[in-house]
Amino acid sequence: MSAERFDLVVVGGGVIGLGAAYAGMRRGLRTLVVERGSEATGASIRNFGHLCVTPQTGVARRHGLVARELWLRLARDAGVWLRESGxxxxxxxxxxxxxxxxxxxxxxxxxxxxxxxxxxxxxxxxxxxxxxxxxxxxxxxxxxxxxxxxxxxxDLQADPRQALQAITAHLAGRGVEFRFRTGVGAVEPGIVRTSRGPVAAQHVVVATNHDVDQLFPEVAERLGIxxxxxxxxxxxxxxxxxxxxxxxxxxxxxxxxxxxxxxxxxxxxxxxxxxxxxxxxxxxxxxxxxxxxxxxxxxxxxxxxxxxxxxxxxxxxxxxxxxxxxxxxxxxxxxxxxxxxxxxGPEEFLDLEPLPGVHLAAATTGIGMTTGLGLAEHVVAGFADRIDHEPRPRHHQEGTR
Ligand SMILES: Cc1cc2nc3c(=O)[nH]c(=O)nc-3n(C[C@H](O)[C@H](O)[C@H](O)COP(=O)(O)OP(=O)(O)OC[C@H]3O[C@@H](n4cnc5c(N)ncnc54)[C@H](O)[C@@H]3O)c2cc1C
The missing domain is CATH 3.30.9.10 (D-Amino Acid Oxidase, subunit A, domain 2)
Incomplete structure (x- = not known):
């Protein structure tokens, strides 16, 4: 039996994984999110919900500015509770x-x-x-x-628990597929080995936060994560x-x-x-x-x-x-x-393609709610044009309003 095929498979249903799925969805990619929990229970629901763009510099500021716009869009389109509080x-x-x-x-x-x-x-x-x-x-x-x-x-403020639920529901309602209670054991170019069987993917975004050291231990060790x-x-x-x-x-x-x-x-x-x-x-x-x-x-x-x-x-x-x-x-x-x-880790982000079509995306300091949607957008934008896919309905109304 051949593996089910997706344009994009995302491993991890936290804010960065959802950000990658959101970026894929808006580009009309057939996207699957594989999450080992029955819902997101990682850092993305355990934080302050403080979207603190102003004190960031360099790459973090760039990702933060993009993320800020995406948060505002998700507040409008996905019912995410968001305060323009400063x-x-x-x-x-x-x-x-x-x-x-x-x-x-x-x-x-x-x-x-x-x-x-x-x-x-x-x-x-x-x-x-x-x-x-x-x-x-x-x-x-x-x-x-x-x-x-x-x-x-x-700066902005979100309610982390509400935000993760609302974004997940929004994406699921717009064609992103989710496989919860499904662990990923290995990722190879073009194939993701899950506890429910292999899935084929042109590109994979691994957004497993600190657990990147489980799937890619040598990368984590080399980079000091x-x-x-x-x-x-x-x-x-x-x-x-x-x-x-x-x-x-x-x-x-x-x-x-x-x-x-x-x-x-x-x-x-x-x-x-x-x-x-x-x-x-x-x-x-x-x-x-x-x-x-x-x-x-x-x-x-x-x-x-x-x-x-x-x-x-x-x-x-x-x-x-x-x-x-x-x-x-x-x-x-x-x-x-x-x-x-x-x-x-010593850097603020992990943004690496260690194998062809396999992208590791993580905030390696405590600013992933602020910057993660921007990092994910940056990662997906880097390969989306190279994906050869059957056109799916794009959700332009979200991207352009
Ligand atoms: C206490 C705390 C406070 C913080 N406060 C802030 C803040 O106010 N502002 C801010 O900007 N940032 C804050 N951060 C940082 C921010 O929360 C994180 O950077 C961000 O949530 C990371 O998102 P993520 O999607 O990478 O990770 P996570 O939310 O941890 O998601 C990773 C997901 O991957 C899944 N997973 C892992 N391995 C596998 C596998 N093999 N197969 C399938 N699924 C897998 C996990 O189950 C998990 O759901 C805080 C963090 C903490 C912990």
């Missing part, structure tokens, strides 16, 4: 404000091609500095906490007002590309690491998003290795809750706890 950043010390000021200055000189496509807003609006009272007016902080802050208006584990909480808390946008803190400024490239970040890193070795040891990124039901996602910590222990130390949760209380002056009640895992 990002808020609270600065609790002068050295945190210095990082924000330096980025605001740098972005005021951004070339037009690099600007956010936000209703023609000038580049200088990308990072809007806030003084202490403006910050306190926009974020329900404990009294006296902020010395200033910033608003990054172009390991796993990063994260502790997360969802809490209820009596904040003085809703959180109008995802909230970053000084700890976040140590991480994202554009903040981390400032000269001011060195003094900030030295101070935070000197003052708080306990939080440094957790590799904290203190940040928050509020979901439509009012609950708050609280995180996160980071620990890396070829394997991630499933046993989450309670010290991490204690630290996250203590820092929450100090920042907001409100006592949180834990509703859920979970561990997230993502691929982590």
């Amino acid at each position: 990002t808020l950043v609270v600065a609790r010390a002068a050295d945190e404000l210095a990082v924000l000021e330096e980025l605001a200055e740098a972005r005021s000189g951004a070339s037009p091609g690099e600007q956010m496509p936000r209703g023609g807003a000038a580049a200088r609006d990308e990072v809007q500095l806030l003084d202490a009272s403006e910050t306190a007016g926009r974020i329900p902080l404990a009294p006296g906490v902020a010395v200033g802050g910033a608003f990054l208006p172009a 390991v796993r990063c584990g994260l502790d997360m909480l969802r809490v209820a808390a009596p904040l003085a007002a809703p959180l109008a946008a995802p909230l970053l803190t000084g700890w976040s400024l140590l991480r994202y590309g554009a903040f981390a490239e400032t000269t001011a970040v060195h003094a900030l890193r030295e101070r935070l690491h000197g003052e708080r070795p306990d939080l440094t040891a957790l590799d904290l990124n203190q940040m928050y998003t509020q979901l439509p039901d009012g609950s708050l996602i609280v995180g996160d910590t980071h620990y890396r290795g070829a394997a991630i222990t499933p046993f989450q130390g309670e010290a991490a949760a204690d630290a996250l809750l203590e820092e929450f209380e100090t920042l907001f002056g409100a006592t949180p009640r834990v509703l859920e706890r979970w561990q997230g895992v993502y691929a982590s």
Whole structure:
């Protein structure tokens, strides 16, 4: 019996796999998504839903800008819950404000091609500095906490669990085939070996996140791709007002590309690491998003290795809750706890064709919700014209409206 044939087979039903299927669908490709779970349960439903394009640089910024447009399109066409919220950043010390000021200055000189496509807003609006009272007016902080802050208006917020379900349903309703509870054991040029039998594919996109080391161990080892584990909480808390946008803190400024490239970040890193070795040891990124039901996602910590222990130390949760209380002056009640895992490597992305027609696509740092749809679009655009396929109805109305 010959294998069923597809133009494109995608391995993995997370945001990057769905992004590849979305790109294939819009080009009229016969597309199959193979996902080992009965639904997506990976990093794409375990994150903050923070689509933080502004603090990205280089390739991440390019993928992020494309992804931003695709998220907006999916909000309109697929019923994805999306807030054009921007990002808020609270600065609790002068050295945190210095990082924000330096980025605001740098972005005021951004070339037009690099600007956010936000209703023609000038580049200088990308990072809007806030003084202490403006910050306190926009974020329900404990009294006296902020010395200033910033608003990054172009950023977005999704609800990860809702988004993955909505995009999956949207694609399934428009001709993308899904095979859930189906594991992929091997991928060779033109053939994907699944636990339900082989399928033939002109091109395969492997979007299995950290599990790329299961299908392509030598690639993961050569490129230094390991796993990063994260502790997360969802809490209820009596904040003085809703959180109008995802909230970053000084700890976040140590991480994202554009903040981390400032000269001011060195003094900030030295101070935070000197003052708080306990939080440094957790590799904290203190940040928050509020979901439509009012609950708050609280995180996160980071620990890396070829394997991630499933046993989450309670010290991490204690630290996250203590820092929450100090920042907001409100006592949180834990509703859920979970561990997230993502691929982590020296580069920000894995974008490689190790075998003819076999494409590996992953975010190898924690920015795949922000950039993943753009990465997937880039990967599929790179080979779609080479596919020899029976024309299928294209869904132009989505792509061009
Ligand atoms: C706690 C946490 C917070 C984060 N916060 C943010 C954030 O706010 N903003 C942001 O931009 N990014 C964030 N990230 C990063 C982002 O979530 C990831 O980069 C992104 O979701 C990765 O998408 P993916 O599709 O590659 O992986 P996943 O969502 O993990 O999907 C991979 C899928 O592949 C499937 N799979 C694996 N192997 C096989 C196989 N052999 N056969 C079949 N199926 C297979 C898995 O079951 C899984 O469903 C966060 C990540 C975590 C963990």
